Amino acid sequence: MTSPQRLPTSLTPLDRALDALLNGVEPVAPVELTLKEALRCIAAEMPPLQAHPQRDIAAADGYAFCARDLVGASSYAPLPLSAPPVWVEAGEAMPEACDCVLDSDSVDVSGPLPQVLAEAIPGQGVRRAGGDIAAGSLVAEAGRRVLPRDLLVACAAGLERLKVRRPRLRIVNVPGGAVTADLIAESARATGADVVSSTAAGRDAGSIAAALDDGACDLLLIIGGSGVGRTDAAVMALAARGKILAHGIALQPGRTSAVGRLSKIPVVVLPGAPDQALAAWWTLALPAVDRLSGRRLRKTVNLPLARKIASHVGLAEIVLLERKQDMWIPLAVSELSLESIARAEAWLVVSGGSEGFAAGSPVDAYMLRD
Incomplete structure (x- = not known):
């Protein structure tokens, strides 16, 4: 035996x-994965993105104008137009020399001459070039997790794959x-x-x-x-x-x-x-x-302890924590019940050279749901 x-x-x-x-x-080594596969992986070095949108686009349906041409227009002093206004749909490129969009209620096209019934400011109803993604920005910084919101940026930039470490x-x-x-x-x-x-x-x-x-x-x-x-x-x-x-x-x-x-x-x-x-x-x-x-150092949350933590010198001990009223409440030290594991929001380790922490001491804890 x-x-x-x-x-x-x-x-x-x-x-x-x-x-x-x-x-x-x-x-x-980095690998290229589809956006779905790259989710939650750690980003590798990525090339800078181009501006998106690459030119001004309409942010809402309406009529495209140059704002300075509408100064003084109101329902009491309609501004007649010599030509029909240009209609744009949300997402369409803005016509040359136009920098604002008015909704249909602000333009009267029922009469022989269209009339503008309101003023506008430059950029009203418009998404500026680079408004969603600034030129030179990254989908995710190297060493950070790829999150769902990063995939929104990747999709908008027209990317189908990302370089990550898995x-x-x-x-x-x-x-x-x-x-x-x-x-x-x-x-x-x-x-x-x-x-x-x-x-x-x-x-x-x-x-x-x-x-x-x-x-x-x-x-x-x-x-x-x-x-x-x-x-x-x-x-x-x-x-x-x-x-x-x-x-x-x-x-x-x-x-x-x-x-x-x-x-x-x-x-x-x-x-x-x-x-x-x-x-x-x-x-x-x-x-x-x-x-x-290649992940960067994990972030911790620093909060004071609601009560003291006593620890044995010579042993590194795991402490489970719950957050209440901006304080850490110890749920378990060394002996971790299944209930405390289920309730815990964070954890820390008391080093073997420490006897613990006094009540009120600020401690850094790692979140269990980051």
Whole structure:
């Protein structure tokens, strides 16, 4: 009978484990994707756009005029026209020398001579050249997520594809943790990663090792089997196929997590329990995805704490937070219930060298729905 895998006598500090995981990891090469596929991916360098619209267009249906020709016109002093006015539909190019559009109620065409019944100002009813997209602007800045509003700009500019970075992420689920694997897979897709999931044939080291493939991904996640139970063998499987950089992280929850390499591919072994897997995802796997995507530093929200957070020195501890009245309310520290996970709006990690934060202290937290 194979001996169960064991944790080392001392846990690896979280920052050291992360440094080992990210060592040598570089952003993946950009790819061109359709607009639908590029949504949520991280933008690569993009060429500057031309102005849109390229010339003045009508913003509403009506009659096109030059505003200075209408000075003094009103219903009490109609301005007769020597020629029929030009009608334009919204979106049509403005005629030469015209800089405003009047609606049909402001022009009387029922008599022998058309009459204008109102003044206008330059630009009234008109969308100026470059009014939607300024010349030289970008669909999205490199390192930022492509959002739905960016696709509006791309469509208006006539683009059909965008250049983005989309790392290939492979998830190998150890049988028994399908719910956790689905949770992590959905979290990974939300980052824009190209996610492929599979399940090992069994929980033994041989079955898990057979499911590992270093040729089809940029980051490998193994979910489950990281503990020291009799059926836990994920770390031994990784050791047989690759290299273990750290097993046993000073992280609570998630201390049985591991990081390693499979050939040149970074690997994170996440525990099978949802709270422990999320802790390892946020602190280890997500930074690896961001590095591969070329994403800029994630923004945090700084708010004061409604009450103190007490932490154990030597362990990095995950805190879940809820926002109320512009303050962070701690929902859970270290022990993360499913209810607190469902309610949480943000998270932070208390470093292993800290005893926590006093009530009223401003803290930076990462939003769970960015």
